[in-house]
Amino acid sequence: MKQGEFSDMLNDIQSIINEQVIPLEPLLLSQQWKPLFKQLDQLRSAIKTKNLWAPNLPLSVGGMNLSTKQLAQIAEVAGQSPLGHYCFGCQAPDAGNAELLHMYANDFIKSNFLLPLSEGKIRSCFAMTEPHTAGSNPTLLDTTAELVGDHWVINGTKWFTTAADGAKFTIVMAVTDPEAPRHQRASMIIVPLENTGYKNLRNIPVMGHAGSGYFSHSEVKFTDCKVPSNHLIGQRGQGFKMAQQRLGPGRIQHCMRWIGIAKRCFNLMCQHVKQRQITPNSTLADQAIIQSKIAESFAAMNASRALVMETTQIIDEQGFDAAKHHISMIKFECANMLQSVIDNALQSMGALGMTDDSIVAFFYREERAARIYDGPDEVHKISLAKSLLKSSDQNH
Numbered sequence: 001m002k003q004g005e006f007s008d009m010l011n012d013i014q015s016i017i018n019e020q021v022i023p024l025e026p027l028l029l030s031q032q033w034k035p036l037f038k039q040l041d042q043l044r045s046a047i048k049t050k051n052l053w054a055p056n057l058p059l060s061v062g063g064m065n066l067s068t069k070q071l072a073q074i075a076e077v078a079g080q081s082p083l084g085h086y087c088f089g090c091q092a093p094d095a096g097n098a099e100l101l102h103m104y105a106n107d108f109i110k111s112n113f114l115l116p117l118s119e120g121k122i123r124s125c126f127a128m129t130e131p132h133t134a135g136s137n138p139t140l141l142d143t144t145a146e147l148v149g150d151h152w153v154i155n156g157t158k159w160f161t162t163a164a165d166g167a168k169f170t171i172v173m174a175v176t177d178p179e180a181p182r183h184q185r186a187s188m189i190i191v192p193l194e195n196t197g198y199k200n201l202r203n204i205p206v207m208g209h210a211g212s213g214y215f216s217h218s219e220v221k222f223t224d225c226k227v228p229s230n231h232l233i234g235q236r237g238q239g240f241k242m243a244q245q246r247l248g249p250g251r252i253q254h255c256m257r258w259i260g261i262a263k264r265c266f267n268l269m270c271q272h273v274k275q276r277q278i279t280p281n282s283t284l285a286d287q288a289i290i291q292s293k294i295a296e297s298f299a300a301m302n303a304s305r306a307l308v309m310e311t312t313q314i315i316d317e318q319g320f321d322a323a324k325h326h327i328s329m330i331k332f333e334c335a336n337m338l339q340s341v342i343d344n345a346l347q348s349m350g351a352l353g354m355t356d357d358s359i360v361a362f363f364y365r366e367e368r369a370a371r372i373y374d375g376p377d378e379v380h381k382i383s384l385a386k387s388l389l390k391s392s393d394q395n396h
């Protein structure tokens with residue numbers, strides 16, 4: 001796609017976000033799920049007809065065949081609303097699941113699960129983290145899947161399975177080969193959730209909100225849960241390798257979504273401080289301490305964006321493996337930038353920033369998790385530092 005055409009497309013997406021997506025946010029904030037999802041479905045259909053659906057997927061699965069750099073730019077614009085990625089069919093965890101199935105699944109899985117997922121007819125989830133084992137080292141996970149005859153029998157408990165409520169299937173990460181080397185013990189298996197061996201125990205209250213449907217995180221249990229052997233994704237024992245490949249592109253989309261959120265909060269902060277009179281002759285915007293927050297937030301957003309764009313360039317030219325350290329770097333850098341910009345916006349808005357009369361409080365509550373999911377800050381910093389220290393030896 002030529003640069004001019006792509007810029008027009010970004011402008012179209014921005015208009016849809018401003019005119020059709022943001023007006024639906026009050027339904028989200030007042031937890032009116034049913035009318036919200038009805039309207040989101042109508043909007044998704046309209047977006048499909050404009051050929052703006054599933055920018056993360058290749059054309060062969062109904063996507064748009066974009067470069068990583070182009071996808072990242074869309075992720076920022078659509079990310080300005082918590083409903084944006086869902087409306088354009090590129091929301092986590094479905095996006096990562098669809099990309100994974102496209103790369104690794106057999107024909108049966110592709111036609112029965114990937115097709116309806118990529119068309120937005122069903123939702124899915126991804127169950128790897130467990131309450132009783134450290135998610136930051138998933139080689140410790142202990143959910144098992146045993147091949148008995150021609151079925152996998154799965155046992156274990158998972159939590160923080162995002163969007164499990166109402167999903168049609170999950171991808172489960174389970175130990176299939178306990179005696180194998182650490183990184184070859186686990187496999188990924190598709191489990192349709194209408195299964196007597198599966199139970200959604202609860203939607204976990206997170207910062208006071210249990211949520212529901214797409215906006216929830218569940219604790220789920222598998223008890224002698226049987227699925228046919230052809231529900232295995234890729235090769236047996238390849239679970240960790242595939243998990244890394246699933247998370248790589250997802251991190252770019254998260255980082256750019258966070259930049260979109262930061263931009264939205266930044267704009268709300270600017271609008272508020274300009275009109276908030278604090279003396280008869282001055283507004284908050286006249287205060288140097290507020291101006292400092294504005295300047296620092298703007299610099300942090302631009303620095304994060306430049307770093308992600310550099311990462312996308314490496315990916316597009318040399319592939320994901322070459323960008324491994326950049327991906328760790330942007331993951332913690334953008335998550336921390338996000339937290340600081342949201343906090344600056346909330347602080348500048350005073351009591352209003354704490355309410356659901358603006359979207360800032362929602363972002364503050366929901367996005368603290370950015371520093372934890374897809375690898376906590378510490379894990380990415382350790383991995384980056386180790387590699388830098390190793391290469392500094394070689395540079396001597």
Ligand SMILES: Cc1cc2nc3c(=O)[nH]c(=O)nc-3n(C[C@H](O)[C@H](O)[C@H](O)COP(=O)(O)OP(=O)(O)OC[C@H]3O[C@@H](n4cnc5c(N)ncnc54)[C@H](O)[C@@H]3O)c2cc1C
Pocket residue numbers: 093126127128129133134135136137159160161162217369372373374375376377378379382
């Ligand atoms: C909102 C949200 C959505 C999520 N969605 C999903 C999902 O859809 N599917 C799924 O499977 N999981 C999901 N997760 C789980 C997430 O991936 C894990 O929370 C994450 O991997 C960390 O694991 P843990 O919570 O067990 O923390 P732990 O591994 O117990 O670590 C606790 C803390 O210790 C620190 N730490 C960890 N390792 C080190 C180290 N080596 N050195 C120093 N400090 C360290 C970090 O600060 C970390 O936050 C989600 C989590 C959240 C909060």
